[in-house]
Amino acid sequence: MTPVELSRTVLCAVRRAVDAGELSVVVPARAVVTLPGPGGSGDYATNIALQLARQAGRPPLRVAEILRPHISGAPGVADVAITGPGFLNIRLGGGASAALVEDVLRQGPTYGHSDVLAGQVVELRVPYDTRAEVVADTLVRIVATQGGRAEVRHAEPVNLRPVPAPEDPAPLGPDAARWALLHPAPHDRPRITADHLVQRESNPLFRVRYAHARTRALRRNAAALGYVGDPGDVRHEGELLGLLGAFAEYPHALRVAATQRTPDRLARHLVDTADAFLAHQHTVLPLGDEKPSAAHRARLALAEAAGTVLAGGLSLLGISAPDYL
Template structure:
């Protein structure tokens, strides 16, 4: 986290304190976040409490006490220590802690991970033509809208507001799962390909990669059980493939919100491909190799893999596609 990002986080804490009536002061346009000075501690420090004390009519230490609980646990801040006349010293969470928190959140929330309230109380009317792709897209949009607290109503009639490029032929011969993927994965303005390519089990098939990645996670969990250990979120040993996997997992809530607000299930489909493509190389380091004994790192890696599998299963379900245990 950069000083600029921390500055925004501190401003957010000030804004919340003002909205809650605990500070009566104009929210400044910016606050300075620097390295701690003599007597300070942590990773960064800010004098915002001293800056606001006079206009707020309160001692700097009191302003610091008001802001501290609004900063702890937000924006990657692990702890806040008040020193001197009212300096706020910010202790950041380490990368390993952030990953463990992310994995723990996903495993606790399960298929509800990424659900929010961006469309809370809203009724989204989807007017579609009598055409198979439009019907499938509307069905997926309705599922995704529900994850954001909204409710979708599908109607037939003019004016149509959901009109993807129609399928060139009947996708039914592909089977339910491949047919839905063929219709949902392309952007609405792209013509879907209704070909047997969606059925082949090879890396060139995005649907196969997504479903295989999920099945691979389930296999890892079964094999870990046979070796006597289970998933447990925690710090991971340094691994060059870590960041490519955590990045799409962190982005999942944002992708769901965008897919719901823009009525774009293709965004979710492409996101699942990104998760699968990041997961498959990482999967090779999850289980012990040779005479290696299961360790805390293996349990943490398995937890990260299971978190990715949870996102894949939940995403496929929203698209109306089965997530197989075996493939």
């Protein structure tokens, strides 16, 4: 079950509770599903009980208790635990990780897209400033992933004014220049230095683009060894959970970037995804005389999904994703 499917499952649980007379609320348009926070458990968590508590006239913990059996009885859900003031922590069945990877690979560049902003026109009024124009250009693409349409104008009053760059970033080249302007938060002054060009671990842009190139190299190497990726359950391999979590969080990162006009949120998520992938890339290919196994095929599918997310995110930022680096 993917995060999008799980969100629908949570909403269906709310609807069943309403139909059964257990809750008196308006079923919301969407339910936010994220990774469990500190003190949480399971594969995903939702704050839907806290969201509905005031409307229901009941404490969040009681709302969570009402929703718990409706969610735990849904196909693909193995267990539901309540933590904190009323967070519902959901543990999925054994095929959850495979389903998530399959979803990423099937949707390709459109993974993470939604209709949250469907029918909405987002007006971006920017000053005549290089950084503001690059941020607005990027937001046009990001807003479109959520079903909205962004219109950019040079007009007052300005509603998008990130801190300007201290100097012209053009000498860095198109990719590094865009990264230098987009990666910092809007209230932070960007650094226009050659650090964005160095090919070492200290450079986040290099790590993201290198990680993408490595996913492509692993696929080529696996093909030479005679096997291809096949999504499988890898949740028992602890070092891979961070990468699965990055996939699950990517749709949320896109929504936040679109609705809060913060492309830096997407850039930072790509860094997290790249770091999670690079930490386990050495496990993808067989070593020595080892034969490719189901585990290797599952890890390769995971690597290919990482490449899909990284390529899609870089494209939205207007930055190239090289197959060789």
